[in-house]
Amino acid sequence: MTWSPSPLAERLRAGDRRAIARAITLMEEGGANAAALHTAILPATGRALTVGFTGPPGAGKSTLVDAFVAELRKTGRTVGVVAVDPSSPLSGGAVLGDRIRMGRHTCDAGVFIRSIASRGHLGGLTESIHHVVDVLDAAGCDAVVIETVGAGQSEVEIVDVADVRIVVNAPGLGDDVQAIKAGILEIASILVVNKADLPLAPRTVRQLKAMLSLRREGGADVPVLETIASEGRGVAELLAAVDARSTVPPEDALARRRARIRRLVAEGAAAEMRRRILSCKDAAFLETLAQAERSEIGIDVAVRAILEGSAAVAEDAGGSVVVLEARDRQAR
Numbered sequence: 001m002t003w004s005p006s007p008l009a010e011r012l013r014a015g016d017r018r019a020i021a022r023a024i025t026l027m028e029e030g031g032a033n034a035a036a037l038h039t040a041i042l043p044a045t046g047r048a049l050t051v052g053f054t055g056p057p058g059a060g061k062s063t064l065v066d067a068f069v070a071e072l073r074k075t076g077r078t079v080g081v082v083a084v085d086p087s088s089p090l091s092g093g094a095v096l097g098d099r100i101r102m103g104r105h106t107c108d109a110g111v112f113i114r115s116i117a118s119r120g121h122l123g124g125l126t127e128s129i130h131h132v133v134d135v136l137d138a139a140g141c142d143a144v145v146i147e148t149v150g151a152g153q154s155e156v157e158i159v160d161v162a163d164v165r166i167v168v169n170a171p172g173l174g175d176d177v178q179a180i181k182a183g184i185l186e187i188a189s190i191l192v193v194n195k196a197d198l199p200l201a202p203r204t205v206r207q208l209k210a211m212l213s214l215r216r217e218g219g220a221d222v223p224v225l226e227t228i229a230s231e232g233r234g235v236a237e238l239l240a241a242v243d244a245r246s247t248v249p250p251e252d253a254l255a256r257r258r259a260r261i262r263r264l265v266a267e268g269a270a271a272e273m274r275r276r277i278l279s280c281k282d283a284a285f286l287e288t289l290a291q292a293e294r295s296e297i298g299i300d301v302a303v304r305a306i307l308e309g310s311a312a313v314a315e316d317a318g319g320s321v322v323v324l325e326a327r328d329r330q331a332r
Helices: 006-013 017-029 032-044 061-074 129-138 176-181 183-187 201-213 235-244 250-279 283-293 299-307
Strands: 049-054 079-085 111-117 143-147 164-169 190-193 224-226 310-315 321-326
Touching (some): 006 129, 017 129, 061 079, 061 143, 079 129, 111 129, 129 143, 164 183, 164 235, 201 224, 283 299
Parallel strands (some): 049 164, 079 111, 079 143, 164 190, 190 224
Antiparallel strands (some): 310 321
């Protein structure tokens, strides 16, 4: 019997919390059911403001997110929180401890918090993040807040997910050169120096402003704010800055949506190709792998051969690729 996403999608759009949890679990698992549900809820997406918090470990992201959610709730907005935690390289499990840090919101019907494991995905997020955000959007959340793993300078994938990106820093960022080198700062809509009551906070603010002056574009429009998240200080100003950057021209919104769809298609294609390659037992395909194992062809040549539908390839003495056998795409 074919599974129908309609009942779950209807409950989800009605804001049923159990349906939200079930839908997110489906998205994390992936597969045909997740794809069917995602297609069913897509017409209900595109309304929520998506805010991403990223930055190095120890900057106080979770505490700041907790305070930020409280500030959002003061305005009457409903909030979905996705906290991405690092996975164990051995078991694949994760601590998923952000619910504990945001415990004061667990009894608030206007807040839904979900911790998910990165499952080894690079970029500070998780492979299913786009779909999880869409679930919360379709469920009627006014704002979706994403907290990345906190792995450091490589966490730039958030730029493809969040409307507004907040990069959280702690005092004592490092010397000026390190501040300029930190590529993660280039994707910021807003820079925050948290724990601003510490002695090195003013210096860190100066470093970040100096870095912005060297940014290729948009640096002059990026504010550098100071917060003390544990006391809620500066959080109202942070929300005001987020709201000021949440409205974009229609053409920019359309361009962003197109880029997002392109990325989703690319990610889906990569996942499907990986699945097919790992499970393929076609003789000609296995011969291509065997040639790579024997160093008769390079990995890049094998990849090109597979993507072009070639069953096997070899390199002649001159180094050119010779197709030994081509697949009949229609027959297969």
